[in-house]
Amino acid sequence: MEDIEGAQVELLSGGDMLVRALQDEGVDLIFGYPGGSALHIYDAIFRQKGIKHVLVRHEQGATHAADGYARATGKTGVVLVTSGPGATNAITGIATAYMDSIPMVVISGQVPTDKIGEDAFQETDMVGCSRPIVKHSFLVKNAEEIPEVVKKAFYIASTGRPGPVVIDVPKDVTNPVDRFPYKFPEKLRMRSYTPAGKGHTGQIRKAVALLLSAKRPVIYAGGGVVQGDGSALLTELAQRLNYPVTNTLMGLGAYPGTDKRFLGMLGMHGTFEANTAMHHADVILAVGARFDDRVTNTPDKFCPSAKVIHIDVDPASISKTITADVPIVGTVQSVLSDMLEMLKSADEMPDQSAIVDWWRQIDDWRERHGLYTAPRFRTDGDMIMPQEVIRAVHEITKGDAYVTSDVGQHQMFTAQYYLFDKPRRWINSGGLGTMGFGLPAALGVKMAHPEAEVVCVTGEGSIQMCIQELSTATQYHLPVKILCLNNQALGMVKQWQEMQYEGRLSNSVYEESLPDFIKLAEAYGHLGMKIEHRDELHGKLEEAFAIKDRTVFIDVYVDPSEHVYPMQVMPNGSMRDMWLSKTERT
Amino acid sequence: MRRIISVLMENEPGALSRVVGLFSQRGYNIESLTVAPTEDATLSRLTLTTIGDDHKIEQITKNLNKLIDVVKLVDLTEGSHIERELLLVKVRATGAQRDEVKRSVDIFRGQIVDVTSNMYTVQVSGTSEKLDAFLQALGEHTIMEVVRSGVSGIARGEKVLSV
Ligand SMILES: Cc1ncc(C[n+]2csc(CCOP(=O)(O)OP(=O)(O)O)c2C)c(N)n1
Numbered sequence: 001m002e003d004i005e006g007a008q009v010e011l012l013s014g015g016d017m018l019v020r021a022l023q024d025e026g027v028d029l030i031f032g033y034p035g036g037s038a039l040h041i042y043d044a045i046f047r048q049k050g051i052k053h054v055l056v057r058h059e060q061g062a063t064h065a066a067d068g069y070a071r072a073t074g075k076t077g078v079v080l081v082t083s084g085p086g087a088t089n090a091i092t093g094i095a096t097a098y099m100d101s102i103p104m105v106v107i108s109g110q111v112p113t114d115k116i117g118e119d120a121f122q123e124t125d126m127v128g129c130s131r132p133i134v135k136h137s138f139l140v141k142n143a144e145e146i147p148e149v150v151k152k153a154f155y156i157a158s159t160g161r162p163g164p165v166v167i168d169v170p171k172d173v174t175n176p177v178d179r180f181p182y183k184f185p186e187k188l189r190m191r192s193y194t195p196a197g198k199g200h201t202g203q204i205r206k207a208v209a210l211l212l213s214a215k216r217p218v219i220y221a222g223g224g225v226v227q228g229d230g231s232a233l234l235t236e237l238a239q240r241l242n243y244p245v246t247n248t249l250m251g252l253g254a255y256p257g258t259d260k261r262f263l264g265m266l267g268m269h270g271t272f273e274a275n276t277a278m279h280h281a282d283v284i285l286a287v288g289a290r291f292d293d294r295v296t297n298t299p300d301k302f303c304p305s306a307k308v309i310h311i312d313v314d315p316a317s318i319s320k321t322i323t324a325d326v327p328i329v330g331t332v333q334s335v336l337s338d339m340l341e342m343l344k345s346a347d348e349m350p351d352q353s354a355i356v357d358w359w360r361q362i363d364d365w366r367e368r369h370g371l372y373t374a375p376r377f378r379t380d381g382d383m384i385m386p387q388e389v390i391r392a393v394h395e396i397t398k399g400d401a402y403v404t405s406d407v408g409q410h411q412m413f414t415a416q417y418y419l420f421d422k423p424r425r426w427i428n429s430g431g432l433g434t435m436g437f438g439l440p441a442a443l444g445v446k447m448a449h450p451e452a453e454v455v456c457v458t459g460e461g462s463i464q465m466c467i468q469e470l471s472t473a474t475q476y477h478l479p480v481k482i483l484c485l486n487n488q489a490l491g492m493v494k495q496w497q498e499m500q501y502e503g504r505l506s507n508s509v510y511e512e513s514l515p516d517f518i519k520l521a522e523a524y525g526h527l528g529m530k531i532e533h534r535d536e537l538h539g540k541l542e543e544a545f546a547i548k549d550r551t552v553f554i555d556v557y558v559d560p561s562e563h564v565y566p567m568q569v570m571p572n573g574s575m576r577d578m579w580l581s582k583t584e585r586t
Numbered sequence: 587m588r589r590i591i592s593v594l595m596e597n598e599p600g601a602l603s604r605v606v607g608l609f610s611q612r613g614y615n616i617e618s619l620t621v622a623p624t625e626d627a628t629l630s631r632l633t634l635t636t637i638g639d640d641h642k643i644e645q646i647t648k649n650l651n652k653l654i655d656v657v658k659l660v661d662l663t664e665g666s667h668i669e670r671e672l673l674l675v676k677v678r679a680t681g682a683q684r685d686e687v688k689r690s691v692d693i694f695r696g697q698i699v700d701v702t703s704n705m706y707t708v709q710v711s712g713t714s715e716k717l718d719a720f721l722q723a724l725g726e727h728t729i730m731e732v733v734r735s736g737v738s739g740i741a742r743g744e745k746v747l748s749v
């Protein structure tokens with residue numbers, strides 16, 4: 001067929017159009033799971049070459065894998081599921097991506113248009129279910145709109161503050177019989193969506209002046225710096241000024257973890273030096289961070305003497321919980337580079353003697369209770385301490401692995417002790433705190449970086465939430481390391497129960513019901529390795545990490561009584577109010 | 587403080603539920619909400635009234651602006667504006683009451699739009715405050731049924747909200 005200008009136009013079915021549009025959008029990888037409403041789409045996938053489809057074992061796994069892939073690469077992760085249970089199974093993963101602002105497009109099959117609203121078999125209102133946890137969603141009404149919807153979905157998901165976008169596709173729209181002219185739009189016009197670009201020059205100038213006047217500055221950088229590819233600029237800025245930097249849980253790697261200006265993570269399980277420096281700061285430069293309640297502790301007591309500069313691509317993040325003195329809306333990259341330009345041409349310099357004093361003070365805090373000056377965990381017992389496992393893995397992987405994690409104590413130990421020097425290496429569910437994230441995310445990362453070392457640090461609780469993905473690892477030959485810090489309990493829950501509920505361990509232990517993870521791994525065709533004694537830790541870890549072509553499940557028995565410290569005092573604590581051990585408080 | 591926020595949004599299915607959903611999701615309250623297509627059929631105009639301090643209102647407008655369907659919005663209460671609400675009320679009107687109701691209707695420049703031997707249906711438009719005052723003047727005992735449209739509003743002068 002020819003269009004009005006006489007050019008050849010291809011006629012495609014809705015299903016073929018969808019797949020073609022994904023190809024034209026540059027998609028080469030989809031994580032998904034088939035079912036009735038998605039079968040036309042699956043058939044279109046079967047008949048093409050450009051896109052690889054990874055069959056997971058549960059739709060939640062598909063979303064986390066696509067999410068891990070997106071975090072590791074900066075590209076948009078793509079998920080395909082069927083209607084009803086397929087779609088609802090994807091919900092947790094969509095919410096996870098939403099909370100951490102991860103670009104993702106989720107295509108869900110839907111019952112045929114004429115059945116919508118009739119409680120048809122496997123019908124769920126996916127647009128409705130996902131509404132509070134998506135950046136946007138589309139219900140496709142006819143096949144002709146597919147190319148534009150796809151283009152819009154990827155544009156929305158990946159620009160501004162990124163996030164998940166759902167495309168719900170009724171089955172009749174993808175039927176193989178009806179064919180329509182296919183044309184992928186070159187440009188998009190969206191009058192109602194203009195993501196932030198450059199920051200306001202006047203505001204940036206104010207921010208620079210405030211930064212230069214600081215006597216006790218702290219740079220507080222979050223996931224936005226990682227997502228917005230602003231790490232190099234942030235590093236340049238901090239080093240030029242010689243100002244201390246702390247990263248949020250989501251921001252780890254945004255600033256080199258082994259640099260001396262790095263104070264460690266801040267917040268609930270942040271370092272003593274980071275939280276104390278924040279509390280005493282006079283100027284805080286917040287970049288791509290959102291003053292989450294796990295960071296600020298009690299907002300009224302947050303950093304009493306600080307003036308706050310807040311750079312964020314999302315205006316709604318600014319002054320949401322903590323009022324910004326100098327708000328700047330713009331991409332991290334453009335604002336930081338403008339700031340650097342101004343700093344380079346400024347006549348003023350920071351007050352060197354004040355900065356020297358500030359560093360002296362910070363070094364004193366580090367000396368007293370810092371996590372990295374001396375081991376803050378027992379090093380003399382027989383029990384393996386979880387912290388030393390992470391330190392050993394850091395050493396063995398030369399600090400250069402992609403590390404995904406689940407949620408709990410093991411996650412915090414990893415955040416504290418695996419010092420990430422590069423962005424996109426630390427991949428965890430910070431905002432939603434989704435147990436089950438780690439393994440599928442690791443598979444997504446491994447798909448993106450087949451040659452890289454990928455480690456999933458997990459707990460015996462979390463790993464069981466998406467353990468079925470061990471089978472996906474077998475099918476696609478994804479040799480990742482699964483490092484289970486086995487404390488035989490829902491450790492983080494248990495820690496809270498010990499600290500706040502007089503040790504009543506309500507439903508946080510398993511009463512001898514844990515599976516033999518080694519046998520389980522072997523049942524899926526993987527290698528299993530158990531580490532129980534302190535003296536074998538290093539040797540066995542090295543052995544495990546020397547294996548490059550098999551998935552290895554490393555089950556490390558760690559001290560079950562260990563808690564994560566520091567831990568901010570709650571409720572009503574300020575940033576500097578912390579438990580430093582079971583008995584010491586600031 | 588009570589605010590009137592006026593929103594131009596894409597006239598798409600699902601757009602309204604996103605706006606309403608935002609309010610419940612973030613714990614903002616909606617006092618009234620009206621929505622209808624504009625002269626441009628691709629756009630709807632939505633007016634909502636809400637109560638909140640400056641911080642809350644700023645969050646509400648920022649979050650509304652974040653919705654992909656929202657094209658533009660304005661907080662009408664920030665400038666001088668005209669606000670109107672339509673009230674339809676059925677009132678008991680028998681014997682001496684009939685004249686009394688009629689007098690109130692005249693004072694508030696309303697109109698009686700339906701009658702039976704026992705009741706009037708009255709239409710009044712104006713600010714929400716005026717409608718409140720009218721209802722109070724009628725008194726609880728005469729009122730049988732009340733319908734209010736919710737607030738619509740527009741800025742005074744030459745300012746327009748358009749794409
Ligand atoms: C899906 C989900 N359910 C419940 C929780 C609450 N939760 C947070 S940490 C935790 C314990 C995790 O146990 P495990 O994976 O063994 O890690 P550990 O804390 O022992 O290192 C639980 C239940 C959660 N974060 N996610």
Ligand SMILES: [Mg+2]
Nearest residue numbers: 459460489491
């Ligand atoms: Mg555990």
